[in-house]
Amino acid sequence: MARYIGPKNKLARKIGEDLGLKTNALKVARRLTSKPGQHGAKSRRKTSDYGTQLNEKQKVKYIYGILERQLRKLYTEASKNPTATGAALLSLLERRLDNAIYRLGWTGTRAAARQLASHSHIRINGKKMDVPSYQVKVNDIISLTSKGMKIPLISEAIKENSSKVTWLEQKGAVAKVSRLPERTDVTESIEEQLIVEYYSR
Structure with missing residues (x-):
C-alpha cells in the first residue's frame, strides 16, 4: 500500500488524536471530535479487540509516516526480544x-x-x-x-x-x-502492546 498523501488532519480525526502530522496542533485539536466526512460519522459501533489493535497499529504508521511492510519488518526484528517486544519496536521506530x-x-x-x-x-x-x-x-x-x-x-x-x-x-x-532511545523517550500516546497483539495473532 502506498504512503498516504492526503489531508493530514483527516488522519488525526479518523484516529481521534493529534498525531503530530502538522504544526497547527490547536486547529487539529478543535476538529478531533468530528470524524472525516461532510458531517462526520453519525454513530460509532463498539470497537472489537481486533479493531482496537488495528487502530493502534494504524495510528503508529500515521505518526511515523511508514508503510505496512516497514512496520512489519521492524516488528519482526523487535520480536527477537520476546520479553519487551513492544518497547523494542518503539525504539526501532525512534531510531529512524x-x-x-x-x-x-x-x-x-x-x-x-x-x-x-x-x-x-x-x-x-x-x-x-x-x-x-x-x-x-x-x-x-x-x-x-x-x-x-x-x-x-x-x-x-x-x-x-x-x-x-x-x-x-x-x-x-x-x-x-x-x-539508544528507550520507551520513556516516546512522547506520543502509544499502546504498543496492542500492536504486539495484532501481529502475534
Missing part, C-alpha cells in the same frame, strides 16, 4: 533517521524530516545519507550539509530550537547519538 531529525527540532514534522533526508541534506558520520529509514546507532554523528543549513525554515528552527530529547546530544546543526 527521519524521526531523529524531527526529535532534534530541525523540522516541524516527520514528513518534513523525511524530505530533508531524501534530498541529501543530511550527513551521517560525515557522509551524505538520503535514506530516511536508516537506523541511527550509538555514536553516530548526524549533521546538516552546508546546503541544508541554508534552507530558511531549517536555519530558523535550529536558532529557535528548544528540543529536550535526551538520547541525542545536540550542538547547533550537529548531533550525536549518545544512547
